Amino acid sequence: MTAESLARSVARDRRPEPAGPDAARRFVNQWVEPEALGPERVSAFVVILKTRGCYWADLKGCSMCGYSRDTLGRSATPDELAEQLRRAASRYRDEPYVKLYTSGSFLDDREVDSESRRAIVRAFSGRARRLLFETLPEFATPETLGPLREAFAGEIEVALGLESTDPVVLARFVHKSAAPSEYLAAGDRVRALGLRAKAYLLLKPPYLAEGEAIDDVVRSTAEAAPHFDALSVNPVHIQNGTVVEWLYRRGRYRPPWLWSVVESLRAGAKLRGAARLVSFPTAGGVARGPHNCGSCDAEVLRAIEEASLSQRFDALDGLDCPCRTPWRAERAFGPMGVEA
Numbered sequence: 001m002t003a004e005s006l007a008r009s010v011a012r013d014r015r016p017e018p019a020g021p022d023a024a025r026r027f028v029n030q031w032v033e034p035e036a037l038g039p040e041r042v043s044a045f046v047v048i049l050k051t052r053g054c055y056w057a058d059l060k061g062c063s064m065c066g067y068s069r070d071t072l073g074r075s076a077t078p079d080e081l082a083e084q085l086r087r088a089a090s091r092y093r094d095e096p097y098v099k100l101y102t103s104g105s106f107l108d109d110r111e112v113d114s115e116s117r118r119a120i121v122r123a124f125s126g127r128a129r130r131l132l133f134e135t136l137p138e139f140a141t142p143e144t145l146g147p148l149r150e151a152f153a154g155e156i157e158v159a160l161g162l163e164s165t166d167p168v169v170l171a172r173f174v175h176k177s178a179a180p181s182e183y184l185a186a187g188d189r190v191r192a193l194g195l196r197a198k199a200y201l202l203l204k205p206p207y208l209a210e211g212e213a214i215d216d217v218v219r220s221t222a223e224a225a226p227h228f229d230a231l232s233v234n235p236v237h238i239q240n241g242t243v244v245e246w247l248y249r250r251g252r253y254r255p256p257w258l259w260s261v262v263e264s265l266r267a268g269a270k271l272r273g274a275a276r277l278v279s280f281p282t283a284g285g286v287a288r289g290p291h292n293c294g295s296c297d298a299e300v301l302r303a304i305e306e307a308s309l310s311q312r313f314d315a316l317d318g319l320d321c322p323c324r325t326p327w328r329a330e331r332a333f334g335p336m337g338v339e340a
């Protein structure tokens with residue numbers, strides 16, 4: 001099977017059947033996590049709303065993304081979105097940072113209509129100091145963002161899944177729909193409107209060896225930094241129903257080492273300019289997430305979080321473990337054998 005036909009068949013398989021009204025009135029998940037606003041440590045309120053999800057996931061989808069499993073299989077009505085908001089807001093305790101996810105693009109009308117977008121943003125206005133949502137670059141326009149800026153009395157942060165500034169990596173390995181230049185231009189547009197722009201950078205897309213993956217994310221950090229206020233290094237974890245999972249099950253993919261996250265942050269810190277550089281690995285320390293040998297994972301994850309929150313990358317100095325030796329060999333020479 002070619003990578004192209006594999007991507008399309010995986011996209012078909014993971015699309016859920018259209019959901020009934022009950023499922024559409026419940027958000028997917030909600031939690032609180034540590035964050036920072038400048039030098040200040042704060043709590044972030046995170047909610048995943050249930051929408052039709054990313055349109056690109058239906059057409060082809062990105063090789064590491066299984067979020068379409070958390071979607072409705074159809075658009076949510078304004079009433080259903082209002083009920084999800086009501087339920088989420090009842091859990092909100094005035095956390096200063098709010099992150100709204102939709103398993104797609106908050107700014108795509110097919111996921112969240114413009115009236116609902118304004119109502120959702122307004123619900124946190126005057127209570128949260130910063131509000132983040134994610135979008136594909138084509139939806140980040142003055143027409144979609146202007147009304148939200150008016151509706152929210154605080155900072156709006158627009159997160160874009162740039163993943164890599166290398167056009168070949170992005171198109172062939174990550175399977176994004178847009179070129180890196182479109183993400184960089186969207187970052188510029190967001191900032192020109194007086195909003196904050198954040199980019200996600202993917203550590204170790206499929207088909208890249210460990211060392212190539214570090215080089216790719218460090219180069220992307222340098223090239224993206226002038227266009228964004230914050231860069232987040234997101235190491236791949238294995239999500240259900242994805243191309244990456246297909247490769248992983250056949251022994252052809254190992255999630256990145258946590259040492260590679262450390263290395264990416266240390267090298268990236270010197271190239272990030274004025275941008276914040278962070279990493280909060282999902283599924284860190286487990287087989288399907290970024291991991292080391294098992295005995296050093298917790299300590300390394302703590303140091304990565306500390307460096308990300310404080311922006312003091314000397315928090316990463318002095319970490320060591322015997323498993324740095326196989327990691328160094330894999331980084332230099334390619335995989336020595338894929339672990340489960």
Ligand code: SF4
Binds near residue numbers: 054136
């Ligand atoms: S990573 Fe983003 S653009 Fe790609 S399929 Fe997932 S939600 Fe869509």
Ligand SMILES: [Zn+2]
Binds near residue numbers: 295296322323324
């Ligand atoms: Zn170790």
